Each structure stands twice: as structure tokens, then as C-alpha cells.
Amino acid sequence: MTEVLALLIFPGGIALLLAALLYEWINRKLAARLQNRVGPRWFQPLADLVKLLAKEEIIPQGAQPVLFDLLPIVSLAAVTTAALYTPLFGLAPAGSFPGDLIVAVYLLSVLSLCTSLAGLITDDRYALVGGLRVLTQLFSYEAPFLLALLLPALVAGSWQISVIAAYTSEHTWLLLTQPVGFVVAVIGLMGKLELPPFDAPEAHTEIVAGSLTEYSGRGLALFRLSRNVVLIVGLTLIAALYLGGVANPLLFFAKTLLLLVGVTIAQMLFARLRIDQTVGLWWRFGVLLALGQWLLTLLGKAVA
């Protein structure tokens, strides 16, 4: 009974979705304040979600109807499953087994895959271009992001999130000993979320709304929701791995909030990169930086 409650109400399920909406609001409000605007009201993401859920769902001609309905559901299911293995709100994860870090990271990637497929199954040319861009970007940030998240695993000597979190809460913050890995992980998360400067896949001025151009009602709502869940799960992962592991919920919330502020400021500072510039950035600098940090860490381990 308590397990079902934990899955559906707290910390998974409803609490997770509400927290995801809260994080979206904080992100949008901060962005607005940084642009000297007033910004959205606190219930804005909830109103957007309910409105989209109640809107007419158009399945365009030429699209695969089954996949068109299924993809948003699959992506939301995958990212909420990934949330089960992360210490949400600083609490112990619902499930834990050796190697769950890899599983969580790859479940988060399902969102990008589903977004891309959602563009590729329609006849819309903007959605096609957007879908291809999502895939291109996925191949550019995925490797560095994974490398950066595996660094703490290397240091702690385990592939299990709870073990790494326990290790980091006992030792110096990995942010101080592995700064490069931290930076690559945060920027990788921004790439995963298609936040500026990595928003080429949904560039409104070029390709309408990217791969989600043809989605109107429920599908769009579920995709937006799953992106918010990825935001909260990604911030939780980075906070647990790099910012001193799990703590009491309030302190943990403060840590993820600090990360979110950093991400929002970066998002406001930089202009959109062209898709080739994104790929170049990741493969010329991101991967090399992460690999360099890996080498240093391995050397340090060998010496010590």
C-alpha cells in the first residue's frame, strides 16, 4: 500500500508532476525578471497544461495515427520511470539497483527520441527538419553528458545512484574536485531540454515549432510535461552527484533551485547556436573537456 502511494502520490506521480510545473514556473518567472518583465503568474504552467489537455486533438493527414497518439505517452512514461531511480526532493529513490545511473540517463533520452520521431512521422516539412535537428543534437550532447554523469560514478567506484550520493555527501563536493565535469553536465542538461542556446530544434523564427509543429492538444501537453519532468530529474541528478549528495529536503530544494537559477541565467545570456555550431561545440570542446577530466581523475586514482 505505501509503495503504491509512493509511486502515485509522493514522491513520484502527482507530487513529481506538480513539482515539475513549479520548476517550469520558476524558470519562466526568472527569465521574465531577467528581461525586466513581470512574467507569468504562479499557476500559469498548470493553466497551460489543463487548457492543452482540453483542446481539440488534430491528427494531420499523412501522419501515423497510432504512433502520433502513442509517442507523447511513451515519453512521459519513460521520464517518470527515470524519476523513480533518482533521489527526488532529497528522499531515498523508490527503486535502486547496481547500474541504475545508466538506466536513468537513457530513460531521459527517450524524450528526445520520441520528440524526434513525432516530427518524422508527419508530412510537415518543418516537423521533419525539427525531428532531424533533435536527432543531430541528441548525438552531439549525449556522449559528453553521459561522460560527465559517469565521472562521479568513477570517483565513487559504483554505478548506483544511491551509493554515489552517499559517497558524495560524506566527501568534499565533487563540484570542487571535478569542476569541468559539473559544467559539462549542466550544459548537457540544457542541451537535453532544448533550452537556449541549444534551441535550434524548435527555433520559432525558422521552423515554426520544430518537430512538435503538428501537435495541438493532449500530445503537446504531455510532451511539455515530460520536458518539465526531465528538467527536475536532471537537476536532481546533478545536485545529488555533484553538489554534495542527498540532504534534508529543504536544503536539497535550495541546491536544485540554485542550479535552476544558473541554468536560467545561462539561457538568457546566450543567443541560439546554429545546429552545426552545436555539434561543433560538443565534439570539439565538450567531449574533450569531459575526457580530460576523466584522465585526470584516473591519474589521481592511480597515484593515490
Next chain:
Amino acid sequence: MLTRVWEHTLGEVVQWARVNSPWALHFNSGSCNGCDIELLATLTPRYDVERLGVKLQGSPRQADLLVVTGAVTRQAKDRLLRIYAQMPEPRFVMALGSCALSKGIFHDCYNVVGPVDVFIPVDVYVPGCPPRPEAIIAGMVALLGKLQAAPAAEAQT
């Protein structure tokens, strides 16, 4: 009985969401760009319509509110109809500026086929040449007030 209460509550929630989150799509059906500049000014930090939940969307599939500027020209007519047809229900239309209302100074041009409400149903009219951002915000608030006043059961359809 219970289903009726449930449906009524659901309708009210949906109506609340609809009033608080109107996403806009901008279409220029032959305007001189005066109204377009004013509409863009409305979206700038000084006026900030995100306070009302208004967001400019790129895709007609994701928009609730179609903002049409300018008299409809022969060339733009088909595009206007197609954009309107692409929007999912419920959809609303705002006619922005004197030309969208009554063809304005283009009233006897050879290529102008009519004001906006000849072709698609218009929910709110904002006059002016061009209307100031304050007038556009007033028009949006008027539309939202109209939505709010509609009975909840109607909003659910």
C-alpha cells in the same frame, strides 16, 4: 446527479484554464506593418502580456487566438482561411486595426477583397490606425472577459 456535478466542475476548471492561457498566433493578411509593429511592441518587456498568459506561438496547431492585421488581399485570402482551418477548437479571432475592421484606407484597392469578418468569424475588434499596445491589451482582456462570462457547460465543448 453526481455526473452532472462532476461535469460542471470539470467545465469550470477547463474554462478557468482557457481564460488564463490564451496563446496567440499572428497573421498579416495585407497590413501596412503598422499594426504588426504595435503588436510586437505589446509583446516587449514594457507591456509584457505574459502577465495574462498570452504567448506568441509559431504553429497554428498550438494557438488559441488568431490575431489578424490588415485588410484581406486577394492573395492572402486563401492563406487566412487555411491558417484558420488549421487551428484546433476552441479558437478565437482578433481583428486588429482599422483595415482588418473595415478595409480602412485600402477600401477601394483593386486587390483587397474585404475586411476580416467577411471570411472568418471575429470575436473581438480592436480599432485604431494603428491601435496602441494599451488598446491591444484592452482587446485581449475584453475577449477573456467574454470567455469568462460564457456558461461553463458551453466552454467544455
